[in-house]
Amino acid sequence: MAETFATQKPATLIWCMGATQHTVGTANVRAFCILLLATGNVGGNGNGANIFRGHCNVQGATDVGLDVVTLPFYYGLDENAWRHWCRVWDVPFESMAARFDTPQMMGVPGIPTTRYFDAVQMPGQGAKREGDENYLQQRDSLKAMVVFGHGGNTVTRMPEAAKGLEKLDLLVVADPHPTTFAVLANRRENTYLLPICTQFETSGSRTASNRSLQWGSKVVEPIFESKDDYEAMYRLAGALDRAAERRAMPVRFQAELFKHIEVQGQQPSAESILREINRGSWSTGYSGQSPERLKLHMANQQHFDLVSLRGKEGTPVAGDFYGLPWPCWGTPEMKHPGTHILYNTNLHVKDGGGTFRARFGVERNGETLLAEGSWPKGSEIEDGYPEFTVAVLKRLGWFDELTAPEKASLEHHFGANIDRASWSTDLSGGIIRVAMEHGCMHYGNGKARANAWNLPDPVPVHREPIYTPRTDLIAQYPTLPDRRGFRLPHLGQSVQARSNTVGRDFPIVLTTGRLVEYEGGGEETRSNKWLAELQQDMFVEINPGDAQSRGIRDGQWVWVTGPESNSRARVKALVTERVGPGVAFMPFHFGGWFMGEDLRGRYPTGTDPIVLGESANTITTYGYDPVTFMQETKVTLCQIRSA
Amino acid sequence: MARLKFLCDADRCIECNACVTACKNENEVPWGINRRRVVTINDGKPGERSISMACMHCTDAPCAAVCPVSCFYGTADGLVLHDKDLCIGCGYCFYACPFGAPQYPRVGNFGGRGKMDKCTYCAGGPQADNSAVEYAQYGANRLAEGKLPLCAEMCSTKALLAGDGEIIAAIYKERVQRRGYGSGAWGWRTAYKEGLAV
Structure with missing residues (x-):
C-alpha cells in the first residue's frame, strides 16, 4: 500500500475523528499531512487531505469559534484578535475586557468539553493548597454550565462526569432531545431542559466538510414548543442584561452584542448573522459568502458541474464553485468563486488559486520560510513574500490603489497605527482586493512546514497509549510527562505507569466508534423508530477466541469493566471476527443506562428515547492530546465477563 | 411493456x-x-458481502402458486402484488418464497399470523391508486406517480437498482465490464429464470 500511495497519482488521504482521538492525535494528523506533502499530493485535482465530519455543520460550528483557544475564525485570543472582533461587533474593547476577572484571563484558553467535570471538581486558584498541582487556573471552580447540542455520552470518563454534573450549581441542557447530560446525574434542583429546534425547523448557512456553505431553509415550523438556537441565545442575553440591571452591574450582552443583528420580535435573522460573519471573518475567507450569493446557488443547483463543482457558463452562477467553499476572499462584491482545492498554484488567486500560508515568520535558523520558485498563476511577484499589511502595500507602491472608502475605513479603525493594519483585520477588504488584483495571495507565499517547532514532538513520533497492554514498550515510547494546559493539570506518565499494575486484570484492548444507524450521542436517532429498530441493544464486539475462553455466547449479557473508577457496563456480546483476538469494540451512541442501572425514569414523560443502553464512555479512561486536549477514545483496556 | x-x-x-x-x-x-432487509454473509471475515433483499417479484412466483385463496395477482409491469382482503394468513407463501419476503404482523392463538405483508415495489395494492385506503393497507404507490421504489432511489452507492429489467441489466453489465469482476446479479436465476452473463 505504501508503494501504491507513493507512486500512483493523484492520491488522497481520508480520515475522520478517530485519528485525532488519541494522546498523539495532532501528531497523527501532522503525520498524514507530511505524507501527503512528501508524496506531492497537495494542491491538485483528486489529491489532498479529506477529513470527513459526522454531522451537519460540524465544520461551520468549529469555524465560528467553539474551540476554546480562539475567537471566531481562528483569530486567536490575543489583544489584536479581541480588538478586531470588537470593531466587528461595534463594542468598545474596554467593555469586553471588563468582563474578565483579570486582564490576563482575556488571553487564556478556556476549558475544553472533554474536561468540564474535572473543572467542576477541582478547587480554583483561591482554594489552592501549597504544592498541590490539582487546581484550576482561575479564581473558582466551574459552577454553572449551559450545554447546546452536545450529547455528553460522547465524552470519556463518564463516572467522573456523573460526579461533576452532580456538583454543578446550575445545569442548562439546550437540545431537541434530553441528552445524557439531562439524566446522568440525579439532579433535582437548578436543572433546566430547553427544547431547541432541529436543523429542519430553522434557517441558516451550514458548512460541509469540503468547506462549501449551503443555505438551509426552514422545512417545517417547529413541531413542538421549541425555539431555535438564535432565539434561545438572544433571550438568554436579554435575561442576563436584566439581571445585571437589577444588580447595578455595567455589563450588557443583548444590548451590546446584537447591534448589527436584525431581530424581529425575539427572533434574530439568520441572514444578518451571516452578514456579521462576512464582516469579520477575513482570516478564513468567510467574507464573500453573502446570504444572497448562497441562496442563488441553492436556486441554481442544477447548473453546477458534479465533478469540478463549477457553475456552467451562461448560467447565473457561472464560474462559482458550489457553495463558495471557504476561503471565498474579500467582499461579496469581489465575486471570488470560492476555493475548491486549497494551495492550488495552477489557478489565479482570483479564480480560486492559492499558496501555502506564510504564517510562521519569514525565516528560521538562517533559512527562508518563504516560497522559493513557486507562485500562483498570473502572480506579479514571482517569488515568496510575507503577509500583506498596509506597510507592505506602501513598499510595493500599491497603497494608492486602495479606494477612498477603503482608506477611510483603515484610517477610522487604525488611525496612527495604519501601517500595522493587516489583510485579516482590514474591515474594508481593500488590502485583500489590491493584493489579488496583482495576482498575489494576501496571506503571503510561504513554505508548508513538516517540522512544527512550537508543538510537543515537532516531528511526530510514536508514543504508547496511556493504558497499553505492551508495557514493555513504555520505556522506549513513553507518553509525555505530566504538565498543565487549558487551566488544568494534564497527567501523562504518572497515569501511564498504571498500565504496569492493571494490565493483568484488564487484558483486552478496548476501542470505540460509530454505527451507521446512530449519530453522536444518539438521543435524536435512538428516538427515531425506523433507526431504533435496526439497533435495539448496546453491545460489545468480542473475538470468538476471547469469547470461548470466557464461556461467552453470542447475544448474551456481559459485564465490561474498565481500569478506572470501578467502571462497569452491562451490554450484549456480539461474538465476531470483526475484531481481532485481544481487541473489543463498543459503539458510543448509547445512553440512558449507567453501570447496570436503567435511567429511563429520569427522562421527562414522553421524551425518553426508544432505545437506551450503557455508554461506551463509561469504560473509557484518562488520556488527552497535548495540544487540543482531545480525548483518548480509541485505546484503553477492559475485561469482559458473563453477566 | 417494461418488465x-x-x-x-x-x-x-x-x-x-x-x-x-x-x-x-x-x-x-x-x-x-x-x-x-440487508443480509451480510461472512461478517467480519475476508470476502464479506452484503445484499439488500426484498420481494423480487418473480417470474412464475412460487408464492402465487401455493396460495390457497389466489390472493396474488400480476401487473402489466411484471410485479407480483397481493390482495390483503383475500389473504387468510396461512403462511404457505412464506414457506414457498426463496427470499423470505412474506411478513406477518402477529403471532396469535392457533398459529394466526394476520394478513401477509410484503414489498409492493412501491406500487400499492388493488384499490384506487394513491387512495387513503390503499395507503393504509399497502403503503405508498410511487409507481402510479411515475416514480421508482424509494429503496433503490435512496441507495447511496447505487448498489440497489430498480427499473426495467433490460435497462438495469445493461447498467450492471457495463459496471462489471469496467471494473473487471462481478459476483453476479444475486437471486436473478431464482427469481427471473435467467442469469446475467457478461
Missing part, C-alpha cells in the same frame, strides 16, 4: 440500511415487519 425488476450489486452494497429505512418511512411499515 420491472430489482438488482442488488453485492460488490457495491455497504450495509448502510438506507434502503430499509427508506422503505419503512415511505410505507409506514410497523416495527417488526421488514419488507426489505
Whole structure:
C-alpha cells in the first residue's frame, strides 16, 4: 500500500475523528499531512487531505469559534484578535475586557468539553493548597454550565462526569432531545431542559466538510414548543442584561452584542448573522459568502458541474464553485468563486488559486520560510513574500490603489497605527482586493512546514497509549510527562505507569466508534423508530477466541469493566471476527443506562428515547492530546465477563 | 411493456440500511415487519458481502402458486402484488418464497399470523391508486406517480437498482465490464429464470 500511495497519482488521504482521538492525535494528523506533502499530493485535482465530519455543520460550528483557544475564525485570543472582533461587533474593547476577572484571563484558553467535570471538581486558584498541582487556573471552580447540542455520552470518563454534573450549581441542557447530560446525574434542583429546534425547523448557512456553505431553509415550523438556537441565545442575553440591571452591574450582552443583528420580535435573522460573519471573518475567507450569493446557488443547483463543482457558463452562477467553499476572499462584491482545492498554484488567486500560508515568520535558523520558485498563476511577484499589511502595500507602491472608502475605513479603525493594519483585520477588504488584483495571495507565499517547532514532538513520533497492554514498550515510547494546559493539570506518565499494575486484570484492548444507524450521542436517532429498530441493544464486539475462553455466547449479557473508577457496563456480546483476538469494540451512541442501572425514569414523560443502553464512555479512561486536549477514545483496556 | 425488476450489486452494497429505512418511512411499515432487509454473509471475515433483499417479484412466483385463496395477482409491469382482503394468513407463501419476503404482523392463538405483508415495489395494492385506503393497507404507490421504489432511489452507492429489467441489466453489465469482476446479479436465476452473463 505504501508503494501504491507513493507512486500512483493523484492520491488522497481520508480520515475522520478517530485519528485525532488519541494522546498523539495532532501528531497523527501532522503525520498524514507530511505524507501527503512528501508524496506531492497537495494542491491538485483528486489529491489532498479529506477529513470527513459526522454531522451537519460540524465544520461551520468549529469555524465560528467553539474551540476554546480562539475567537471566531481562528483569530486567536490575543489583544489584536479581541480588538478586531470588537470593531466587528461595534463594542468598545474596554467593555469586553471588563468582563474578565483579570486582564490576563482575556488571553487564556478556556476549558475544553472533554474536561468540564474535572473543572467542576477541582478547587480554583483561591482554594489552592501549597504544592498541590490539582487546581484550576482561575479564581473558582466551574459552577454553572449551559450545554447546546452536545450529547455528553460522547465524552470519556463518564463516572467522573456523573460526579461533576452532580456538583454543578446550575445545569442548562439546550437540545431537541434530553441528552445524557439531562439524566446522568440525579439532579433535582437548578436543572433546566430547553427544547431547541432541529436543523429542519430553522434557517441558516451550514458548512460541509469540503468547506462549501449551503443555505438551509426552514422545512417545517417547529413541531413542538421549541425555539431555535438564535432565539434561545438572544433571550438568554436579554435575561442576563436584566439581571445585571437589577444588580447595578455595567455589563450588557443583548444590548451590546446584537447591534448589527436584525431581530424581529425575539427572533434574530439568520441572514444578518451571516452578514456579521462576512464582516469579520477575513482570516478564513468567510467574507464573500453573502446570504444572497448562497441562496442563488441553492436556486441554481442544477447548473453546477458534479465533478469540478463549477457553475456552467451562461448560467447565473457561472464560474462559482458550489457553495463558495471557504476561503471565498474579500467582499461579496469581489465575486471570488470560492476555493475548491486549497494551495492550488495552477489557478489565479482570483479564480480560486492559492499558496501555502506564510504564517510562521519569514525565516528560521538562517533559512527562508518563504516560497522559493513557486507562485500562483498570473502572480506579479514571482517569488515568496510575507503577509500583506498596509506597510507592505506602501513598499510595493500599491497603497494608492486602495479606494477612498477603503482608506477611510483603515484610517477610522487604525488611525496612527495604519501601517500595522493587516489583510485579516482590514474591515474594508481593500488590502485583500489590491493584493489579488496583482495576482498575489494576501496571506503571503510561504513554505508548508513538516517540522512544527512550537508543538510537543515537532516531528511526530510514536508514543504508547496511556493504558497499553505492551508495557514493555513504555520505556522506549513513553507518553509525555505530566504538565498543565487549558487551566488544568494534564497527567501523562504518572497515569501511564498504571498500565504496569492493571494490565493483568484488564487484558483486552478496548476501542470505540460509530454505527451507521446512530449519530453522536444518539438521543435524536435512538428516538427515531425506523433507526431504533435496526439497533435495539448496546453491545460489545468480542473475538470468538476471547469469547470461548470466557464461556461467552453470542447475544448474551456481559459485564465490561474498565481500569478506572470501578467502571462497569452491562451490554450484549456480539461474538465476531470483526475484531481481532485481544481487541473489543463498543459503539458510543448509547445512553440512558449507567453501570447496570436503567435511567429511563429520569427522562421527562414522553421524551425518553426508544432505545437506551450503557455508554461506551463509561469504560473509557484518562488520556488527552497535548495540544487540543482531545480525548483518548480509541485505546484503553477492559475485561469482559458473563453477566 | 417494461418488465420491472430489482438488482442488488453485492460488490457495491455497504450495509448502510438506507434502503430499509427508506422503505419503512415511505410505507409506514410497523416495527417488526421488514419488507426489505440487508443480509451480510461472512461478517467480519475476508470476502464479506452484503445484499439488500426484498420481494423480487418473480417470474412464475412460487408464492402465487401455493396460495390457497389466489390472493396474488400480476401487473402489466411484471410485479407480483397481493390482495390483503383475500389473504387468510396461512403462511404457505412464506414457506414457498426463496427470499423470505412474506411478513406477518402477529403471532396469535392457533398459529394466526394476520394478513401477509410484503414489498409492493412501491406500487400499492388493488384499490384506487394513491387512495387513503390503499395507503393504509399497502403503503405508498410511487409507481402510479411515475416514480421508482424509494429503496433503490435512496441507495447511496447505487448498489440497489430498480427499473426495467433490460435497462438495469445493461447498467450492471457495463459496471462489471469496467471494473473487471462481478459476483453476479444475486437471486436473478431464482427469481427471473435467467442469469446475467457478461
